[in-house]
Amino acid sequence: MSEKYHIKPVPTQGRFRHVGKYGSVDWREDCARCSNCVKPRCVFDTYRKEAAYNRDPQTSIVPLSECRACLSCVQGCTKGILAISINPEYLAMGDEYWKPDIMATTWNQADAGRVPVSGAGYRGRFHGFGFDSIWTDMSEIVRPTRDGIHGREYISTSVDIGPKPMRLSFSNDGKLLGEPSSLIDLPLPLILDVPAWQVGGQGLARVRLTTAAKLKTLAVARAADVTGAPAAEMPFLIPLVGGEGLGSIEKLLPQVRMVEFEDGAEVSALASQAKATNPKLVIAVRLPMQGAAAERILQLSQAGVKVFHLCADLHGCEVGVDKPRHIKDAMREIHGRLVKAGVRDTITLIVGGGIALPEHMAKAILCGADLVAVDTALLVALGCRVCRGVQDADHQEHCPAEAPKLESAYAVQRMVNLMAAWHSQLLEVLGAMGIREVRRLRGEVGRAIFKEDVEREAFGDLLSR
Amino acid sequence: MTFSLASSPVQPAAVPAQSVSADAEPDIVVSRQVRPAPDRYRNALGKYKINRSADCVACGECARLCPQGVHVKPDGYTFTLRPLDHLCIGPDCAKTDHFCVAKCKQKALSLMRNPSVDAMGDPRWTADLILSTWHMAATGHVPSAGLEYRHGESGGGFDRMDFNFPAAPTKVDPAKVDTTLALNRRNDGRPQVNIDLPVYGGGMSFGSVSIHTIVAKARAATAWNTFTCTGEGGYPDRLKPYDEHVITQVATGLFGVREDTIQRVRIVEFKYAQGAKPGLGGHLLGDKNTPAVARMREAIAGNALFSPFPFHSVYSVEDHKKHLDWIKEVNSRALVSVKVSTPTDVDMVAVGSYYAGAHIIHLDGSYGGTGAAPDIAKKNIAMPIEYAIAKVHKFLVAEGIRDSVTLIVSGGLRTADDVMKSVALGADGVVIGTADMVALGCVRCALCESGRGCPRGIASTDPELMMLMSLEWATQRLINMLNAWRERMVEVMVRLGVPSVKDLRGRSDLLTYARAEDAL
Structure with missing residues (x-):
């Protein structure tokens, strides 16, 4: 058996900023400046990370590049003045085939070479144009080799x-x-x-x-x-x-x-x-x-x-x-x-x-x-x-x-x-x-x-x- | 203090009081009565926002007008409270005589779509479906207006399917509609197991979700005389009082599987594959393998835990039968369920499982799943459940064994309508997972797996995050949702003129399907 083919990824953060899917809409004039602010409590620290960037003062939706829309902040804000919405810049990317989601997942994969993993089941349309109307088969009891997965089995991609x-x-x-x-x-x-x-x-x-x-x-x-x-x-x-x-x-x-x-x-x-x-x-x-x-x-x-x-x-x-x-x-x-x-x-x-x-x-x-x-x-x-x-x-x-x-x-x-x-x-x-x-x-x-x-x-x- | 449900008093459900069948005597009695369980966050989310400007003079007219309870001005208060806009039914209200925006003499009120709704959901679980599930979990009933609670917008499968309701009203009495399901059809001397709804809870392991989530599912299953499943993370002690309503899962990693955990339950589930990642193994990230999880799984904390694929001792149907025989030997009263995914030859897999001795064949379609899975697998591998149900049902009928086995399906069932469509396509009952999570407040942000886990405290064992949700609240939310689902199922069956779930099974003549062409 020849040597197993392996591509070694090296984390390489993009020089460009990822266009995030979400952004916040913030009615700041109603903010009470309370000590209970939801922004510093973001589980993913999105707001603090975002503060490092200059914002366009004209925009109504402030892009939050790393926000994943868990909406905890929206629901927790004392005055209820926060909203998360879709970043229009995100929707403007690509075309009807090269959809924004394809850009986002490709950027993530190019960052570190990792397989994209997420929870909560499939989120897309039932079927679609071209390749999206094909599903690939699986087997209940067959794996290519019985060495288990995660690096030990040999599947040839040659x-x-x-x-x-x-x-x-x-x-x-x-x-x-x-x-x-x-x-x-x-x-x-x-x-x-x-x-x-x-x-x-x-x-x-x-x-x-x-x-x-x-x-x-x-x-x-x-x-x-x-x-x-x-x-x-x-x-x-x-x-x-x-x-x-x-x-x-x-x-x-x-x-x-x-x-x-x-x-x-x-x-x-x-x-x-x-x-x-x-x-x-x-x-x-x-x-x-x-x-x-x-x-x-x-x-x-x-x-x-x-x-x-x-x-x-x-x-x-x-x-x-x-x-x-x-x-x-x-x-x-x-x-x-x-x-x-x-x-x-x-x-x-x-x-x-x-x-x-x-x-x-x-x-x-x-x-x-x-x-x-x-x-x-x-x-x-x-x-x-x-x-x-x-x-x-x-x-x-x-x-x-x-x-x-x-x-x-x-x-x-x-x-x-x-x-x-x-x-x-x-x-x-x-x-x-x-x-x-x-x-x-x-x-x-x-x-x-x-x-x-x-x-x-x-x-x-x-x-x- | 919360007023969110004050003006929409919840009536106790018009369902029979909890009936504990002879073969199911729970150690703990949980009432299935509907009680208000409002959103646990400060600001409940709704589809619309009502803004009140500074022109408001707090005359209180809006509070008097709104039957939804959006506007609240408690006695003795000078000002009207911030609108509870999650209760607002939106522009439809403009056709009524109580539209607050039009009636406000000060023109201080305005109605807009909540921008956060655009960030919620996806074609499968639309914002409407999430919000309506929250409404059902809060009130125990389907929303009266303003939200599409029956289907999503995925453009295929259940979402292109509709009921063929007869034009004339039927004679079926809603009070007599039978939603029970008998799970043992093999006539093999093992006890019968009846459940009151054709729905039970899918496996979610301790480690992937919090103990509150697990126990709440078990309590709701007890209340509704149905089942929940351990998943592959072992059998937490706190589940023991609910033994009669728990399914022990035996999966490839055998984490936490002991003779004791097989013997204490009425159903044991053999998991070959799961819809979210068909043909792939499970993977609990090291972060989620906390000391408590590791103890339960008899592993070392902090190490990633792999559940391999497939069972390394199964190469054939004969090997498969050997496994089922092993379970039957260890527990002489247990029914055995076999959980498989949906390959092209899913019909043959189902027949093989029947001949190996399974009481229940559980098909898990490719679009479901609650935990983390590779995106490529979720979207592309194995067929969606809608196709598999029809294929397998027809094949089992042709084989002459359809009435000797119970066909349970799962993988992307979101609503009571999906349940009814599944049954009409040929399933006996369904398993749900994501719908439970959504009832508990999941927004499907898909971050179940990363870092500390679920930011909403449902799929997390992080000690701080899991305390975002109390057990009592979570239990009630699930009970309420099941009540709303049952009400909707009864409504559908009454309109179809079918008196019981058993009679609905395989009645695909009661469905229509509008094929969609895909164009770029």
């Missing part, structure tokens, strides 16, 4: 990227026919991808690469964005090549293990050229996420490309179709087509876009991906609120995450922490299912509970009325 021939062929004199397969073994089922919009330029790509090296996974970046990166990090880079041809990465080819081409007419020719420079190179093609991508995958697969990176949009939806579906549906279709064509096991599918939470990673794999690409979530770890305002130069100064000015070590550690928390949570999901390795999770829809199916099965008689 995946392979690369061509996977189904059998080896040998000549009559026992020599291997064809090229030996060169697989890249990643210890966790994710790679770090370029953000869906332009952020920060070179600095961020370098941070992503260093993070990938620390995590022993891979980072996608354009060659120009990582110039000057140490040679030791090069094996963890996936240079992204567009229509410009191999010119920009020619020097890198001997150093990297994998290269990704944006799909186009020239892609097969480019792949052959790259392979000629470095025969062990794993070639991937980057495609927009569409159900129809299955055809293209089959076509390219016959031409020898075996790794595909499907890019959904920021919300995990198909790109360039009239009625975009979520990864959940599109991925299942693509996976199913490849299974039917009898080639699924020879191909590696990476899916990205809209992977916002660790359960999205597990669920995308359940729907048929081998691994996922994480992009926006990494920015959120640095304090991004998905405002996407940095597209125009004027807005850059207001980027709350100060993405263009980040100090590398800090940013790397925040990303590492987030991935440590995701890794631990993936182990929780796999452990509960009794699955020993994430490879076995791929396309295992029998171990997922899809809302449509379970609703039909359980409430069919109610729905028919």
Whole structure:
């Protein structure tokens, strides 16, 4: 058994201030200045901590970053003049997919790499769009190993990227026919991808690469964005090549293990050229996420490309179709087509876009991906609120995450922490299912509970009325 | 001095006096009579706020007008007291002839939504549900207006389900509606256990909640001739007078489980999994493992205590049967309950448990739980209970064993309506946990696990915090809530024309479900 993969988180408090969900509304003119004030008695000492910050005198709701709305102060105030309400700044973050709660939990995980734990049951909607209409299975009596949990059992989160021939062929004199397969073994089922919009330029790509090296996974970046990166990090880079041809990465080819081409007419020719420079190179093609991508995958697969990176949009939806579906549906279709064509096991599918939470990673794999690409979530770890305002130069100064000015070590550690928390949570999901390795999770829809199916099965008689 | 309930006198519940069945003779008698148990904080929270400006001349007209008792001006007082705005029914009052804001000659009164309500609750437990549960716990009755006490706004499951009430009134007499439930259907010579409500309390261990919470649950269970469960923290001495209404839980960590604790009760529960963290073990943080907790659990104070998953001696249904046989051997009168979570094959799990000898199959759905659990597990692992009830009921019927086993469900049941919907889907009865906590004043801030524990003193063994709540008050709150629930259950059954809980079971034809499409 190989050494157990472990990501070591280091507490790294954000340079930005967490936008708290709650704030206080205080009718101070009625305050009696009594000696019984509830504020110093806050169990979490929220008010005292908050006093260290300057407040906007215009605001009607004073943000309380660490308040959790236990309302003890509201109910205890002698004059009843305190109220706790929702901080409007909190509600303004993100969009309909990247909800404020996702930002908050991501920041907490990037702080210390811990699995978010809370009491009092589930608090969200019954089901929702995309991944939120899937539940994962559990087993009553099976754990992956009987060593107990909490660090002692071994669950593998490794995946392979690369061509996977189904059998080896040998000549009559026992020599291997064809090229030996060169697989890249990643210890966790994710790679770090370029953000869906332009952020920060070179600095961020370098941070992503260093993070990938620390995590022993891979980072996608354009060659120009990582110039000057140490040679030791090069094996963890996936240079992204567009229509410009191999010119920009020619020097890198001997150093990297994998290269990704944006799909186009020239892609097969480019792949052959790259392979000629470095025969062990794993070639991937980057495609927009569409159900129809299955055809293209089959076509390219016959031409020898075996790794595909499907890019959904920021919300995990198909790109360039009239009625975009979520990864959940599109991925299942693509996976199913490849299974039917009898080639699924020879191909590696990476899916990205809209992977916002660790359960999205597990669920995308359940729907048929081998691994996922994480992009926006990494920015959120640095304090991004998905405002996407940095597209125009004027807005850059207001980027709350100060993405263009980040100090590398800090940013790397925040990303590492987030991935440590995701890794631990993936182990929780796999452990509960009794699955020993994430490879076995791929396309295992029998171990997922899809809302449509379970609703039909359980409430069919109610729905028919 | 508190006036919060002065103008809404609470009538004793119109339910039978506590009936102690022959097989249940509690050592202590607890009355199930409803008594006022107002909010224990200085300012009770309501959905609305009434502000009185300095223009008020204390004429007292508002106090004379308001039937809810929001305005109080005791005899001999010069000024009207600060409005008890938690009793206000809000804008609906504007349609009446006693709307204080309109009637105030000085225009000194104004009505607004309480900003704190926005910070309360979530789609599953809305602010309305929390506030209405508090109202029920305070008064023993459902709120008359202004609060939605029947369902939440989660957009699925119970919240999209409704009763198919017949248009014409039914002939069912409310006084004769039967809410009792017999728990032993196996005909195996073990004693019958009847409970007066199809509801009992879920396991919450000593350590995760305070001793006041535990004992109050046991006292309320005694009053209503039903049960509470020890959870996995051992059997505190203070529960011993309530033995007849306590379920001993045997869980994977076996903390505090002794022959004595199995022998003293009428039901023993085997916990395989729990809805909040299906497939994962339990974890009591070191902070909460105080010397008292450690003594009870026979552990060392300050150390985190892990309850592993699963039972390391169970690999099959046969092993499972071995465990149940062990319990039955140790206690010859006990019924055995098996608590499992809701995997895809929950129906097979239920059948397996029946053949292993369980009297009660307890399904714990994924959205429930009172203690701390990883967020990823609460949201994503295992199916919500609504689906599991229907699946398992249909499967047990098809297997021909439905009437030989009691199906109890839990995991996210918040209201009496949820109980009735569960029964109509096919459950015999339910287990509640969070609703009890809310009745005791929980606002679901979700901080059960951190630091000193619950800031409201419910799920905390911190000596200072746990004294925020007295045992007498807590007991009465739970008794009152159950009374309100029973009243609502009776109302639903009368309107449906079903005379008993037994007759309602599996009547999914009395439900409608409005499917929701998910769009971004």
